[in-house]
Amino acid sequence: QVQLVESGGGLVQAGGSLRLSCAASGSISTISVMGWHRQAPGKQRESVAGITRSGTTTYADSMKGRFTISRDNTKNTVYLEMKNLKPEDTAVYYCRVLSSRGTGYWGQGTQVTVSS
Secondary structure: OEEEEEEOOEEEEOOOOEEEEEEEEEOHHHEEEEEEEEEOOOOOOEEEEEEOOOOOEEEOHHHOOOEEEEEEOOOOEEEEEEOOOOHHHOEEEEEEEEEOOOOEEEOOOEEEEEEO
């Protein structure tokens, strides 16, 4: 089992920045991919970004250039640096990790609200 604790959400004005963190504990040696998803009100959950243990990253097209995902394997933590935030970025952001066997784990979510 893997437990995930997210932090760093909050209220920010459009154009502002936030940094989300997600710390993993438990069976951390099995973690392969770490990433972020988000779910806006009335919308389906969508992928934001992901990063492998070796540091290979992927991003949703709408986040490229504004969001940066990084990972500290020594701290078992994944980060999401978000810049130039827009009101449409308002959502609950969820951390998700995949084990080497493909088992997925979700964090509890952290709210990001961007005011116009």
